[in-house]
Amino acid sequence: MSTWLPREIEAKRQVLQQVLKPIAEACGLPNEAYTSEAFAAVERDEVLARTWTCIGVGNWVPEPGDLKPVQLLGLPLLLLRDRAGEIKVFHNVCSHRGLELVSAPCKSKGLIRCRYHSWSYSLDGSLKATPFIGGPGTKTCEGFDKSKHGLKPVRSAVWCDAVFVDLSGEAPxxxxxxxxxxxxxxxxxxxxxxxxxxxxxxxxxxxxxxxxxxxxxxxxxxxxxxxxxxxxxxxxxxxxxxxxxxxxxxxxxxxxxxxxxxxxxxxxxxxxxxxxxxxxxxxxxxxxxxxxxxxxxxxxxxxxxxxxxxxxxxxxxxxxxxxxxxxxxxxxxxxxxxxxxxxxxxxxxxxxxxxxxxxxxxxxxxxxxxxxxxxxxxxxxxxxxxxxxx
Incomplete structure (x- = not known):
């Protein structure tokens, strides 16, 4: 965590420090940790995003090409099984205009296509198609490098079929x-x-x-x-x-x-x-x-x-x-x-x-x-x- 504390946590620093005491002297987490949406947002970014958090199980995408959207407190993620049978996780958002790519569990027929402008991605996240990007009838645009605009991967791992993600990329x-x-x-x-x-x-x-x-x-x-x-x-x-x-x-x-x-x-x-x-x-x-x-x-x-x-x-x-x-x-x-x-x-x-x-x-x-x-x-x-x- 950075050296500064979000104000939701700073306001409860004293209570949080009481939690750290030996069990006979300690209190539990403050009420805001359970009731405040602002606290939940901070918790997502400062806790859940900085460790290995479970987002699902591999059985949700049992076959190659299976796609399942999941969310972590509003953050859209995409769980999938690639052609080799490996589980991958990406941010569930098109690189073009930020549309959520997959809104319901489905099976890919080869590509993941954005319904907005038909930009399409392979199951490894690479951007494959950008129709009309340079105007009607064209698929390319001068100065645009498709290799830099694929789906954004999320560091992930699987244990006993449980799928974990490290959103920060910096967890142990x-x-x-x-x-x-x-x-x-x-x-x-x-x-x-x-x-x-x-x-x-x-x-x-x-x-x-x-x-x-x-x-x-x-x-x-x-x-x-x-x-x-x-x-x-x-x-x-x-x-x-x-x-x-x-x-x-x-x-x-x-x-x-x-x-x-x-x-x-x-x-x-x-x-x-x-x-x-x-x-x-x-x-x-x-x-x-x-x-x-x-x-x-x-x-x-x-x-x-x-x-x-x-x-x-x-x-x-x-x-x-x-x-x-x-x-x-x-x-x-x-x-x-x-x-x-x-x-x-x-x-x-x-x-x-x-x-x-x-x-x-x-x-x-x-x-x-x-x-x-x-x-x-x-x-x-x-x-x-x-x-x-x-």
């Missing part, structure tokens, strides 16, 4: 960013992941700031009251805390054993796992905005898409470790698994939306943390405060 190497979670879950081979298909994906829109979704996901403290069915087989006592300062935070369970079928059928497990992974699960928020869950038989990704200061779209994508799970024989189990996870996240709706409503109160300014139970939430708040202050 992706390998360093992803190392803590990749090393923690090294027993799982990302190459084995297979998306469960249309019945293994859903999206939920919640009326809360994206950070409240992260904070809620991090901790198991609320489990007995908000998730009574889940708490019957994976109790609060069965959970443990995970914290990696500056990277990620969350929780794990030693008793994840849901009943998906009355006849005892289960998904095939990832081969070669240590015994401790059977009947267990871990749930990590990788800062800033992506949630992961891993179990011996399936993996999920939740991309948190900020829609504004007070709204978030949660994109839930479920993956399995065996190709056989995609067969019709497992269709009922896949549907049940997706339905159970949707129930859990819908149960969270009331509390995250209630916290958003509470952030309008002048009587609340960040709250307090339980040193025993809220460590992951404080870990995330501290990361955000450090990122904002620079």
């Amino acid at each position: 190497p992706f390998e360093d960013f992803i190392a803590p979670i990749a090393e923690r879950w090294q027993a799982f081979d990302p190459a084995r992941l297979r998306h469960g298909g249309p019945d293994s994906a859903f999206a939920i829109e919640v009326k809360c700031n994206w950070k409240l979704a992260v904070e809620n996901y991090c901790e198991a403290y609320h489990l007995p009251w908000i998730h009574p069915a889940l708490n019957q087989y994976s109790r609060l006592e069965d959970h443990y805390i995970i914290e990696e300062a500056g990277h990620m935070a969350g929780q794990g369970s030693t008793a994840y054993r849901p009943a998906l079928s009355g006849d005892g059928r289960q998904f095939p497990a990832h081969p070669g796992l240590p015994e401790s992974w059977y009947g267990a699960g871990e749930y990590l928020a990788l800062f800033p905005n992506v949630l992961f869950g891993v179990h011996s038989d399936h993996f999920y990704t939740v991309v948190l898409e900020p829609l504004g200061a007070g709204a978030t779209r949660e994109h839930f994508e479920i993956y399995y470790f065996d190709e056989a799970v995609l067969d019709d024989a497992y269709a009922d189990l896949r549907a049940t698994n997706a339905r159970q996870w949707m129930t859990v996240f819908e149960e969270d709706r009331g509390v995250v939306e209630g916290m958003q409503a509470g952030r309008a109160s002048p009587a609340f300014e960040g709250g307090v943390f339980s040193p025993a139970m809220d460590g992951p939430t404080h870990c995330f708040n501290k990361w955000m405060a450090e990122a904002l202050l620079g």
Whole structure:
């Protein structure tokens, strides 16, 4: 971050510094961090744009030529899969007059054509056609170099099908960013992941700031009251805390054993796992905005898409470790698994939306943390405060 602070952050410097204190003395982020659109804009440019932020998953563009527009708090981006099958991200804007190029998911027939003046780009971003640029019937113009006016690329990387971007181009190497979670879950081979298909994906829109979704996901403290069915087989006592300062935070369970079928059928497990992974699960928020869950038989990704200061779209994508799970024989189990996870996240709706409503109160300014139970939430708040202050 530059040596100057935007006024939205400077005005809250003292509160942000309180967040950095040891957990027993710390407060949470100020209300403006959840309610102010001006603060959200600064947060996008000073935090989300300066690290590796998740914008989607590769399954959104499964085939070469697939295009999908995505946004990061109003910033238009284009996610695509090129002819070689590689995922690329570009700024979704024509170099000519700034029109948004792709407005809905589609498949390229060879070029990405701007509907305004028909300027066209290849899937590698290079500008290929500029009809009539020099007048009717001409495709060239003296002094105009097409090679300098292609789509503007965004630095991107993929891990476990999650697509990350570094809008600044100055974030640390992706390998360093992803190392803590990749090393923690090294027993799982990302190459084995297979998306469960249309019945293994859903999206939920919640009326809360994206950070409240992260904070809620991090901790198991609320489990007995908000998730009574889940708490019957994976109790609060069965959970443990995970914290990696500056990277990620969350929780794990030693008793994840849901009943998906009355006849005892289960998904095939990832081969070669240590015994401790059977009947267990871990749930990590990788800062800033992506949630992961891993179990011996399936993996999920939740991309948190900020829609504004007070709204978030949660994109839930479920993956399995065996190709056989995609067969019709497992269709009922896949549907049940997706339905159970949707129930859990819908149960969270009331509390995250209630916290958003509470952030309008002048009587609340960040709250307090339980040193025993809220460590992951404080870990995330501290990361955000450090990122904002620079």
